[in-house]
Amino acid sequence: MNSNWIYGIGIALAGIFSLFFIVKLDLQNALIGMLALFALTNSARAKQFKSQGMIRESRWMQGLSMLFAIALAVVLFIRLLG
Structure with missing residues (x-):
């Protein structure tokens, strides 16, 4: 499977996850989805920039x-403790 497909599926799932919890007003879980979304999109953009020579x-x-991946890990760790 192409890595672009994997990035795309991950980004779509993280977006749907965060949007679902935003609608439910569960902002703690929405934060987890948004952090995952930002980490995945920035990683995909980094790969794209590198392929373009930038x-x-x-x-x-x-x-x-x-940074967003570390923030995601910290938030998940805090959620597991509390």
């Missing part, structure tokens, strides 16, 4: 992706 922009997007 190395600095790719590193910047990869850094943002890592």
